[in-house]
Amino acid sequence: MGLSKISNEDLDKEKEILNQLFRYSDKFESAVFNSGAGSGKTFALVECLKYIVEKNRDRLKDHNQKIACITYTNVAANNIKEQIGASDIVDITTIHDRIWHIISGQQSALLSLHIEKLDNEVEELDEQLLNNSDYEKYRELNKDLQEHFFQLMLKNKNIYNKAYHLKAKEFKDAMPVEIREDYATLISNVSKFKGLVDKLFKKKRDLDCLEKIIKGEKGYKEVSYDPMYNRDRLDKMRISHDTLLEYGFTLIQKYPKMRQIVIDSYPYILIDEYQDTANIVVKIMNSIEQYAKEIKHDIFIAYFGDSLQNIYDTGVGTKLKQLHPNLATVTKLYNRRSYTEVIDVANKVRNDEIHQKSIYSDSQGGSVKLYSGNQAVVSKFIDLCVKQWDIDMKNPLHCLFATNQMVADYSGFSNVYMAFKNAGVYQGIGYKQLNTELLSHDIIRLGKVQSLLYRLIKVYTEVKEKKQALRDILPTVEFRNMSFVDLKNLIIMLQSLKGNTLDELLVDMLGKYKMSSDKTYKLIIEKIFDIDEISYEGVLKYFLNSLYDSYNEEMETKQIIGEILNLKITEILCWFHYVNRDENKEIYYHTFHSTKGLEYENVIIILGKDFGQDKGLFELFFKEYGKDIVQDLPKHERYERGRNILYVVVTRAIRNLRILYIDDLDGIKDNMEKIFGKVEAFSI
DNA sequence: AGCAATTCTCTTTTT
DNA sequence: GAGAATTGCT
Numbered sequence: 001m002g003l004s005k006i007s008n009e010d011l012d013k014e015k016e017i018l019n020q021l022f023r024y025s026d027k028f029e030s031a032v033f034n035s036g037a038g039s040g041k042t043f044a045l046v047e048c049l050k051y052i053v054e055k056n057r058d059r060l061k062d063h064n065q066k067i068a069c070i071t072y073t074n075v076a077a078n079n080i081k082e083q084i085g086a087s088d089i090v091d092i093t094t095i096h097d098r099i100w101h102i103i104s105g106q107q108s109a110l111l112s113l114h115i116e117k118l119d120n121e122v123e124e125l126d127e128q129l130l131n132n133s134d135y136e137k138y139r140e141l142n143k144d145l146q147e148h149f150f151q152l153m154l155k156n157k158n159i160y161n162k163a164y165h166l167k168a169k170e171f172k173d174a175m176p177v178e179i180r181e182d183y184a185t186l187i188s189n190v191s192k193f194k195g196l197v198d199k200l201f202k203k204k205r206d207l208d209c210l211e212k213i214i215k216g217e218k219g220y221k222e223v224s225y226d227p228m229y230n231r232d233r234l235d236k237m238r239i240s241h242d243t244l245l246e247y248g249f250t251l252i253q254k255y256p257k258m259r260q261i262v263i264d265s266y267p268y269i270l271i272d273e274y275q276d277t278a279n280i281v282v283k284i285m286n287s288i289e290q291y292a293k294e295i296k297h298d299i300f301i302a303y304f305g306d307s308l309q310n311i312y313d314t315g316v317g318t319k320l321k322q323l324h325p326n327l328a329t330v331t332k333l334y335n336r337r338s339y340t341e342v343i344d345v346a347n348k349v350r351n352d353e354i355h356q357k358s359i360y361s362d363s364q365g366g367s368v369k370l371y372s373g374n375q376a377v378v379s380k381f382i383d384l385c386v387k388q389w390d391i392d393m394k395n396p397l398h399c400l401f402a403t404n405q406m407v408a409d410y411s412g413f414s415n416v417y418m419a420f421k422n423a424g425v426y427q428g429i430g431y432k433q434l435n436t437e438l439l440s441h442d443i444i445r446l447g448k449v450q451s452l453l454y455r456l457i458k459v460y461t462e463v464k465e466k467k468q469a470l471r472d473i474l475p476t477v478e479f480r481n482m483s484f485v486d487l488k489n490l491i492i493m494l495q496s497l498k499g500n501t502l503d504e505l506l507v508d509m510l511g512k513y514k515m516s517s518d519k520t521y522k523l524i525i526e527k528i529f530d531i532d533e534i535s536y537e538g539v540l541k542y543f544l545n546s547l548y549d550s551y552n553e554e555m556e557t558k559q560i561i562g563e564i565l566n567l568k569i570t571e572i573l574c575w576f577h578y579v580n581r582d583e584n585k586e587i588y589y590h591t592f593h594s595t596k597g598l599e600y601e602n603v604i605i606i607l608g609k610d611f612g613q614d615k616g617l618f619e620l621f622f623k624e625y626g627k628d629i630v631q632d633l634p635k636h637e638r639y640e641r642g643r644n645i646l647y648v649v650v651t652r653a654i655r656n657l658r659i660l661y662i663d664d665l666d667g668i669k670d671n672m673e674k675i676f677g678k679v680e681a682f683s684i
Numbered sequence: 685a686g687c688a689a690t691t692c693t694c695t696t697t698t699t
Numbered sequence: 700g701a702g703a704a705t706t707g708c709t
Contacts, residue, residue, distance in 0.1 A: 074698090095699080096698095096699050167690080168689075168690055188688095188689090191689080191690075240699085241698080241699045244699085278699095311696070311697085312696075312697055312698075313696090314697090402695075403695065428700080431693090435697090591696065592695095593695080612694065612696075613693085613694050
């Protein structure tokens with residue numbers, strides 16, 4: 001058993017690194033704590049928090065001041081909260097929560113920013129309508145005709161929305177005759193037509209909103225932030241994540257008083273995973289620090305992270321020091337996670353000045369190897385590792401893939417993924433919502449149909465598995481008042497539910513709902529479906545409306561949503577277990593990105609030359625490895641992108657790591673071997 | 685043939 | 700919502 005012995009000397013050295021950081025906090029010299037994967041960054045942050053609290057508790061309390069700890073996710077915030085314990089002088093939240101907490105009270109200032117943003121949006125729309133070549137035909141109409149067209153569209157808004165996602169031919173047919181005939185030139189190109197109408201409608205909504213704000217109408221006096229939406233709805237007085245940061249930044253730039261409030265409330269600001277936070281956040285921090293210096297107030301801002309682990313395009317990454325100059329640097333080179341063999345490879349992937357070293361003196365015993373193969377051998381490859389590493393539930397294997405599609409395929413629910421991918425609402429721009437609404441581990445984020453399926457499968461499996469207390473399924477009051485016989489009958493009824501496909505299960509469940517007089521059964525079904533019309537037809541209608549906002553009226557409902565209805569219950573179960581993050585498995589499948597921050601004993605990475613749309617991303621990394629390409633900026637940026645992702649996945653492994661490269665090795669084999677050692681072909 | 689219109693395809697993640 | 704690929708039109 002390795003990774004257990006640490007010499008006193010190394011422990012002291014590690015402590016000294018932390019002390020450096022503490023001293024900067026004493027001197028109010030803002031700093032960045034840089035260190036690679038598995039070095040204990042969060043540990044350092046937590047220790048730093050504790051140190052500042054211990055040392056300054058009374059002073060902070062007297063001045064009614066706090067320490068702000070900013071995390072990237074709510075999960076991270078809760079994690080740190082658990083480690084710190086309850087504290088009345090530390091505020092641990094995401095940046096969005098913190099900023100909203102600070103600015104939400106300044107509604108009059110927010111309102112003027114909001115008016116400005118609406119004005120800008122209207123201006124931009126006008127600019128488009130005036131200059132974009134797509135709308136030339138519209139500009140050729142005289143003002144009266146333009147207005148007439150607009151009024152006509154407004155009158156037919158519902159028809160327009162309903163037909164929106166239909167194919168061009170069907171869309172045209174669905175539109176009223178007047179439009180097809182009187183404005184034939186506009187509708188001859190459907191996509192330009194939609195672009196035009198969308199802009200006209202948007203402009204109207206914005207102008208209406210501005211008017212209501214000025215009139216001071218109810219609901220138009222305050223701006224709200226809704227973290228559940230990914231897009232602004234300015235006309236509904238609702239902003240989303242990016243605009244929240246933007247408003248925060250602007251307020252802080254515009255009003256010295258706002259800066260003063262922050263400085264007075266939070267003389268210490270610690271930022272976790274800085275590489276992921278948006279540029280604008282760093283700009284806010286920098287502007288706060290500059291102002292503090294101006295007015296001769298003390299402030300300590302510390303960034304914790306690793307620029308190489310920036311795998312989201314929006315993160316600040318290496319730009320930190322440009323946006324926030326003059327930061328002191330503390331670097332930690334010890335690794336507390338992995339065996340030496342893994343650390344060595346990770347160092348080579350990084351290929352920079354950070355050469356990690358295990359803090360343990362017994363750190364030998366890991367194993368890293370890269371094989372070449374193809375798509376067809378992936379399963380066999382996994383099987384082999386399972387045997388070699390004695391994989392079982394206590395010593396599970398974690399397989400990492402680039403895309404959710406691959407994860408779905410190997411986790412046994414590829415048809416579920418496909419069926420939802422093909423649904424109307426996820427076509428076009430909606431495809432971005434697919435993964436959130438289908439694969440989110442946070443149940444609240446699942447789409448309507450997905451969430452219904454989740455509830456349905458939950459009851460279905462829990463009853464079958466018998467281990468589940470019915471208490472969780474039943475509304476408590478009804479449960480308590482039931483007689484033993486009734487309860488027994490209910491369980492029998494629930495356990496008798498059957499069906500190979502979703503369709504069959506729905507027929508059975510809702511058929512019994514119709515026939516049965518068992519009140520509790522009815523209640524359970526009502527809770528699961530939670531829709532107005534609880535019947536087979538009602539559910540189909542709900543599916544249709546939730547998954548397709550446009551559909552050809554002549555087609556049968558069952559035909560349109562057939563792909564969903566025909567899903568096998570066994571596959572939906574696989575999906576359910578994935579969403580639920582159910583454990584007790586031998587093999588777990590993840591996307592590269594979702595494993596960030598986690599660690600596993602045994603890791604397999606399935607790697608190809610591409611990363612989705614970014615064709616040849618990983619191939620480029622291997623091809624250009626060790627070469628000086630800084631002057632070719634686009635190439636260098638892609639190189640870094642590939643490298644960062646690869647670095648993150650490689651460093652998830654504690655002991656055993658295998659990479660299966662499933663594309664051609666031409667021109668990259670030599671560099672691959674520089675990193676991973678001898679490459680072997682894997683075939684069956 | 686040549687241009688216009690339509691359809692297809694597309695990563696990861698959080699707030 | 701952008702860019703490529705395919706189909707349609709003249």
